[in-house]
Amino acid sequence: MAAYLARRLLQSVLILLGVSFITYVLLYVLPADPVRQIAGRSATAETVENIRHELGLDRPFIVQYGRYLAGLVQGDLGRSYLQKSQVAELIASRLPATLLLMLGAILCELAIGLTFGVLAALKRGTFLDQTLMMASFITVSAPQFVVSLLLLYVFAVKLGWFPIGGYGTFAHLVLPALTLGILGSGWYSRMMRSSMIEVLRADFIRTARAKGLTRARVVLGHALPNAILPVIAMIGIDIGIFMGGIVVVESVFGWPGIGQLAWQAIQRVDIPIIMGVTLVSALAIVLGNLLADLVAPFIDPRIKLK
Amino acid sequence: MLTDLPESQMRSIRGDRIAMIFQEPMTSLNPVMTVGSQLAEAIRAHETVSRRDARARALEALRAVRLSQPERRMGQYPHELSGGMRQRVMIAMALALRPEVLIADEPTTALDVTVQREVLDLLRDLQRETGTAIILITHDMGVVAEMADRVIVMRHGTMVEEAPAAQLFAAPQAQYTRDLLAAVPRMGNGATRGPVTTDPVARLSDVVVRFPLKGGVLGRTTHQVHAVEGVSFDIRRGETFALVGESGCGKSTIAKAMVGLVPHQGRIEVAGQPLVGLGGVGLKALRRRVQMVFQDPMAALDPRMTVGDQIAEPLLIHGIGTTPDRRARAADLMARVGLTADQLDRYPHEFSGGQRQRICIARALALQPDLIIADESVSALDVSVQAKVLDLLRALQQEFGIAFLFISHDMAVVENISDRVGVMYLGQIVELGTRRQVFGNPQHPYTRRLIEAVPVPDPSHQRASHARLSGEVPSPVHPVGGGPARLPLADIGDGHLVAAAG
Numbered sequence: 001m002a003a004y005l006a007r008r009l010l011q012s013v014l015i016l017l018g019v020s021f022i023t024y025v026l027l028y029v030l031p032a033d034p035v036r037q038i039a040g041r042s043a044t045a046e047t048v049e050n051i052r053h054e055l056g057l058d059r060p061f062i063v064q065y066g067r068y069l070a071g072l073v074q075g076d077l078g079r080s081y082l083q084k085s086q087v088a089e090l091i092a093s094r095l096p097a098t099l100l101l102m103l104g105a106i107l108c109e110l111a112i113g114l115t116f117g118v119l120a121a122l123k124r125g126t127f128l129d130q131t132l133m134m135a136s137f138i139t140v141s142a143p144q145f146v147v148s149l150l151l152l153y154v155f156a157v158k159l160g161w162f163p164i165g166g167y168g169t170f171a172h173l174v175l176p177a178l179t180l181g182i183l184g185s186g187w188y189s190r191m192m193r194s195s196m197i198e199v200l201r202a203d204f205i206r207t208a209r210a211k212g213l214t215r216a217r218v219v220l221g222h223a224l225p226n227a228i229l230p231v232i233a234m235i236g237i238d239i240g241i242f243m244g245g246i247v248v249v250e251s252v253f254g255w256p257g258i259g260q261l262a263w264q265a266i267q268r269v270d271i272p273i274i275m276g277v278t279l280v281s282a283l284a285i286v287l288g289n290l291l292a293d294l295v296a297p298f299i300d301p302r303i304k305l306k
Numbered sequence: 307m308l309t310d311l312p313e314s315q316m317r318s319i320r321g322d323r324i325a326m327i328f329q330e331p332m333t334s335l336n337p338v339m340t341v342g343s344q345l346a347e348a349i350r351a352h353e354t355v356s357r358r359d360a361r362a363r364a365l366e367a368l369r370a371v372r373l374s375q376p377e378r379r380m381g382q383y384p385h386e387l388s389g390g391m392r393q394r395v396m397i398a399m400a401l402a403l404r405p406e407v408l409i410a411d412e413p414t415t416a417l418d419v420t421v422q423r424e425v426l427d428l429l430r431d432l433q434r435e436t437g438t439a440i441i442l443i444t445h446d447m448g449v450v451a452e453m454a455d456r457v458i459v460m461r462h463g464t465m466v467e468e469a470p471a472a473q474l475f476a477a478p479q480a481q482y483t484r485d486l487l488a489a490v491p492r493m494g495n496g497a498t499r500g501p502v503t504t505d506p507v508a509r510l511s512d513v514v515v516r517f518p519l520k521g522g523v524l525g526r527t528t529h530q531v532h533a534v535e536g537v538s539f540d541i542r543r544g545e546t547f548a549l550v551g552e553s554g555c556g557k558s559t560i561a562k563a564m565v566g567l568v569p570h571q572g573r574i575e576v577a578g579q580p581l582v583g584l585g586g587v588g589l590k591a592l593r594r595r596v597q598m599v600f601q602d603p604m605a606a607l608d609p610r611m612t613v614g615d616q617i618a619e620p621l622l623i624h625g626i627g628t629t630p631d632r633r634a635r636a637a638d639l640m641a642r643v644g645l646t647a648d649q650l651d652r653y654p655h656e657f658s659g660g661q662r663q664r665i666c667i668a669r670a671l672a673l674q675p676d677l678i679i680a681d682e683s684v685s686a687l688d689v690s691v692q693a694k695v696l697d698l699l700r701a702l703q704q705e706f707g708i709a710f711l712f713i714s715h716d717m718a719v720v721e722n723i724s725d726r727v728g729v730m731y732l733g734q735i736v737e738l739g740t741r742r743q744v745f746g747n748p749q750h751p752y753t754r755r756l757i758e759a760v761p762v763p764d765p766s767h768q769r770a771s772h773a774r775l776s777g778e779v780p781s782p783v784h785p786v787g788g789g790p791a792r793l794p795l796a797d798i799g800d801g802h803l804v805a806a807a808g
Binding site: 202209210214221302 | 348
């Protein structure tokens, strides 16, 4: 177990290193010039070069990346070009809001997705099944801004049940979390449905019925714990998909998380922030996957971590 | 009427008054629940007892099926138990509530022959103690002869014949029953053939196959599965050499090593050519001389390719003939295995299991190999079909002089088809000799155990009352550097090799 964890953490470090390199290369070859953003339109060529030199952006790529890595090893994510504050501090101040939103969204997602998936599997081929699968198809393909604006219009503007945007109370959380939850639920309901259908055909379900168990006990006690196994692995991967979705949703609902931070930084070519947010997202994905793998043996005793 | 009851009332009958056990012990238990909870749950579904009392009764049920270390088994998961142990758990679960009827649907078909013997003995003993009626569903006439009081023969959904077991075997009334009984392979029926040549097609000496198990931070090999451990034998031109043994004894691994599908140590020679160091070209040439026929013909055939194309494909791969030539050859082969040329453009799902196996045989014949490895090739077929496929193999051998390596767990089939036999146990050969030597004069205790365990399709047969079999096969997994003791073979006369009992 300890050996497994050590190996996985080593792998994670290598993955993060790879992510940092690729992101750095992409930002380097980008035609947008961060120095122009900092200096402003009216700056002279001399000022521009001074700033460039000051930030070390006139050095060769390898030197720039090397310096970034050297800082990273000491836990230094660098300083924002425009906000003049430490990137680590900026992210730390935004992270709790994002984590809260993510938690709310995953709970919504699972509640909707798993329930619909199980129902569809149990009522396979009926009108209910077809309706739920059609709905899941729509949620999978609907753009985030459409769903978020729709929810905002109905529940905040028309009905006034929830605030239009902002952060602070539970009511603020409901709409953004629901948006992400609805969007993600389609994958889960489809996956849960096919997994459940497969498990319901298994021999041990026949055994459970032959024992004379009630239908509820067969479904909840025997089918569900087996059907949910592939879904657990999916949650780990899902955290990555979230990081993409969170940028739009945080902007629409004015949610002060790292998605919003990233959005602003991208517009201004604030490279240290973009790098920082990318690395934190990558870390979240890596840890999410690791967590899913660590949880799996508790649900499926056949899985051994080696 | 049972069939008129609504689901709610059926539920209270299931498990309580009519219990059931199934064919596949590997998949019939819930993999994520402990044995103890699955047993206790069955009890609590029908009786209002406390959790603690239910567990106590579950433990009692495990003891009743004579499972070793019952207290420990309660907390274990199904994957930690062997097939035989799982089937005992199923029986314990079925009999815990003392049902009036137990339906046993092919309860021993998926088990090794010695384990089958243990489970059948157990079922009979429990029946004697509890007085439960058993409806035994099986295709195995040997099991019928040993277990049944009354027999119903079924075909295409209808009852063909009903009779007391002794009467059914002695004087079958229906034609179908007679055919069925005639097709059953019986020990002692093997035809003796004249000695074949001593010219070897394949020769194995001291072959070892080990699979690494990795662990630790750096994923180093810490343990090895000793699948095959120092096996030597040769296969002579035109003969049928059989390897018998139970699951996990390494017999299929030898087959894979012989066609270069798993790496091996030691020396394997096919047609005088050593396998070691063969590259892509060499292996391709080798595969022209050695072909395989597997257990499940449906899985071995591509469902989206016509059988004609599949039979001709080996010729295509080896660049033999033109397209019309290959088609003519495929048609010829179809006829040779008892099918017709107009079936060439059909797909595998349009054929029956026996026909599909014939197609696989035709495909193996396409390159006119010296040796065909038949890995459990008739195990999945019904007895009447099995007999016909075995006849076909024999006829093809006569005609083309092909040698067969026949791998099987079925002693009766092996006894019927083989010229020479090797008995494998835990990766080693424990006895090797002609069919007559091994079956007529078995020397190694394991060989005797295998032969004695085979159910005899004759109700009047008296089974020698010897000690009941028990115990589990030891693990073939050893730490790196360690390994099982090699069992040297001693010649006890006329090339009959026997390992010292280890």
